Amino acid sequence: xxxxxxxxxxxxxxxxxxxxxxxxxxxxxxxxxxxxxxxxxxxxxxxxxxxxxxxxxxxxxxxxxxxxxxxxxxxxxxxxxxxxxxxxxxxxxxxxxxxxxxxxxxxxxxxxxxxxxxxxxxxxxxxxxxxxxxxxxxxxxxxxxxxxxxxxxxxxxxxxxxxxxxxxxxxxxxxxxxxxxxxxxxxxxxxxxxxxxxxxxxxxxxxxxxxxxxxxxxxxxxxxxxxxxxxxxxxxxxxxxxxxxxxxxxxxxxxxxxxxxxxxxxxxxxxxxxxxxxxxxxxxxxxxxxxxxxxxxxxxxxxxxxxxxxxxxxxxxxxxxxxxxxxxxxxxxxxxxxxxxxxxxxxxxxxxxxxxxxxxxxxxxxxxxxxxxxxxxxxxxxxxxxxxxxxxxxxxxxxxxxxxxxxxxxxxxxxxxxxxxxxxxxxxxxxxxxxxxxxx
Numbered sequence: 001x002x003x004x005x006x007x008x009x010x011x012x013x014x015x016x017x018x019x020x021x022x023x024x025x026x027x028x029x030x031x032x033x034x035x036x037x038x039x040x041x042x043x044x045x046x047x048x049x050x051x052x053x054x055x056x057x058x059x060x061x062x063x064x065x066x067x068x069x070x071x072x073x074x075x076x077x078x079x080x081x082x083x084x085x086x087x088x089x090x091x092x093x094x095x096x097x098x099x100x101x102x103x104x105x106x107x108x109x110x111x112x113x114x115x116x117x118x119x120x121x122x123x124x125x126x127x128x129x130x131x132x133x134x135x136x137x138x139x140x141x142x143x144x145x146x147x148x149x150x151x152x153x154x155x156x157x158x159x160x161x162x163x164x165x166x167x168x169x170x171x172x173x174x175x176x177x178x179x180x181x182x183x184x185x186x187x188x189x190x191x192x193x194x195x196x197x198x199x200x201x202x203x204x205x206x207x208x209x210x211x212x213x214x215x216x217x218x219x220x221x222x223x224x225x226x227x228x229x230x231x232x233x234x235x236x237x238x239x240x241x242x243x244x245x246x247x248x249x250x251x252x253x254x255x256x257x258x259x260x261x262x263x264x265x266x267x268x269x270x271x272x273x274x275x276x277x278x279x280x281x282x283x284x285x286x287x288x289x290x291x292x293x294x295x296x297x298x299x300x301x302x303x304x305x306x307x308x309x310x311x312x313x314x315x316x317x318x319x320x321x322x323x324x325x326x327x328x329x330x331x332x333x334x335x336x337x338x339x340x341x342x343x344x345x346x347x348x349x350x351x352x353x354x355x356x357x358x359x360x361x362x363x364x365x366x367x368x369x370x371x372x373x374x375x376x377x378x379x380x381x382x383x384x385x386x387x388x389x390x391x392x393x394x395x396x397x398x399x400x401x402x403x404x405x406x407x408x409x410x411x412x413x414x415x416x417x418x419x420x421x422x423x424x425x426x427x428x429x430x431x432x433x434x435x436x437x438x439x440x
Contacts, residue, residue: 025069053068082120084098
């Protein structure tokens with residue numbers, strides 16, 4: 001008896017829901033069928049009252065959907081509207097038709113009657129929305145979706161925590177929106193000004209795109225330095241505490257600085273003429289600064305100060321090996337240089353006047369082939385080897401050389417300077433410091 005009763009209940013429910021075997025049908029015309037299939041439900045206020053019996057293509061490329069209506073809602077009246085809706089956000093063939101009956105005072109729609117296209121509404125699928133975009137917009141939307149996927153990859157748990165706090169933000173935004181709508185005049189003015197702002201932004205969209213690109217580059221640079229940024233933020237509280245003390249002391253310093261400023265005002269009145277005169281100096285310094293800039297940095301290789309500085313470490317490594325030898329050589333050459341230094345006038349005079357010895361013309365332009373020969377040395381074999389030894393003073397005199405020349409002190413080849421810095425008798429004991437050329 002229980003199965004029989006259960007079958008009876010099911011049959012009763014089916015009868016109440018679908019109105020038995022009612023043959024009342026109407027045909028609704030839609031712009032498109034919106035993925036309707038035969039067997040989809042027809043509902044009123046969420047209650048199934050019938051099904052889709054067929055979907056056909058009309059002569060004007062519109063969808064003709066034949067509906068069966070029962071459950072006491074037949075017949076329908078003029079003014080009835082039909083809307084194709086989706087029972088969920090995803091799925092295939094998950095559509096149904098929702099009817100909004102016309103008033104009972106309106107004429108009835110006969111069995112097999114029509115609901116015109118002006119009384120129907122087809123759903124807008126997301127594909128239709130995307131088809132309204134141009135290729136550039138679709139590509140941008142695709143980049144946004146892919147970028148979002150990249151952004152949240154491996155961060156699903158954190159994204160979930162963020163969404164957990166997103167609901168309070170939405171509820172708060174709803175309250176803010178209600179408050180805005182209360183003052184319609186202010187809200188209308190806000191919408192108008194927002195539209196003007198958006199229009200102004202659209203006029204500068206290229207600049208805005210560049211701003212977004214630069215902001216992206218800046219954010220990436222900050223992200224690359226996230227470790228240093230985190231360390232800086234960790235030091236920031238202590239820095240602010242110390243800065244607070246500094247700012248407190250700075251207030252007293254500024255009070256003392258007022259005295260200095262007041263005392264400086266009489267002196268600063270002459271600064272304007274100084275700056276006007278300084279402008280000429282600055283203008284004339286531009287070429288010098290330009291040359292200095294090229295000296296510091298110049299296009300090309302091995303031609304500026306920066307590149308020279310970069311090579312100094314290598315030069316230092318080389319100099320570290322060579323400078324000790326150079327210092328030792330200079331120290332060993334000091335006695336030689338000290339000995340030669342007093343004879344620099346003689347050496348200079350010999351170099352500059354040596355060419356005149358063989359000159360065949362004298363100061364008066366007379367030709368004379370005279371070549372004096374002075375031999376102050378003789379070749380001698382010594383136990384140390386061959387050497388040039390000075391001739392005895394008597395023999396040197398016979399060769400026509402003034403014997404007194406050998407008594408001159410170092411530096412006596414020129415007139416004595418006024419400061420008495422020459423000759424140097426101490427460098428040649430026995431020389432005559434008075435034996436110098438005549439003249440002032």
